[in-house]
Amino acid sequence: MxxxxxxxxxxxxxxxxxxxxxxxxxGFYDLNSGIAISGAPLIAGDRAQFVLHNLCGDSxxxxxxxxxxxxxxxxxxxxxxxxxFDHGGRHIRTGWSDGKVASDGWVEGYLWARQLCENRxxxxxxxxxxx
Numbered sequence: 001m002x003x004x005x006x007x008x009x010x011x012x013x014x015x016x017x018x019x020x021x022x023x024x025x026x027g028f029y030d031l032n033s034g035i036a037i038s039g040a041p042l043i044a045g046d047r048a049q050f051v052l053h054n055l056c057g058d059s060x061x062x063x064x065x066x067x068x069x070x071x072x073x074x075x076x077x078x079x080x081x082x083x084x085f086d087h088g089g090r091h092i093r094t095g096w097s098d099g100k101v102a103s104d105g106w107v108e109g110y111l112w113a114r115q116l117c118e119n120r121x122x123x124x125x126x127x128x129x130x131x
Contacts, residue, residue, distance in 0.1 A: 006078035007070055008113040008126040010106055011063030012085040016056040018067045024078040027116045029109050030055040031084050031092040036112060041120050059089050062129060070127075080116050080124070082109035091130050106130075 003024060019025070025043045028051045029036040037043055037051055058064045063083070070077060084106040085091050095103035104112075110126060117124035 003076065003078045004122060006080055006117045006120075006122040006124045008080045008082070008110065008117065008124050009063060009066055009070070010082040010084045010109055010113070010126065010128045011058075011066055012060035012089065012129075013058035013063050013083040014056055014067050014081055015058050015061075015064040016052050018064045018071070019052060019056050019081070021071055021075075022067070022079050022081075023076055025051070025081070026078050026120060026122075027080040027113060028055055029080075029082045029112055031082065031104055031106070031109055032057075032086060034104065038116055055083065057083070057087075059085060059087055066127060066129060078122060080113035082106065082113055084109050 006026060026041060027038040035055060037047055043051060092105050094101055094105035094107055114124060
């Protein structure tokens, strides 16, 4: 890996077009489906196609805007993306049952992405836009 830093974006989602422009995608977690995909170190091949065709979507178009702006500033940046809004435009929160996490929310998405970066020796910064 020639990069040492990564950006974690936790937002409404990301369009296929925007994700398709990411050269260094290390992880994608869709909280709607509960599917998290990570690369070794990058998502590529069939796994990349799965992300594009099954996990992309942005009901509010906000995550897509953020991702595109960051790609304009640094097209070689590494990204960990977390789609943390449901199809109705509400951010997904941790679900609890009997004092235990029953379903992941944006906090678990952040922790997942942070650990992904740490495991690769990357310094990370996170963008969370919840209005």
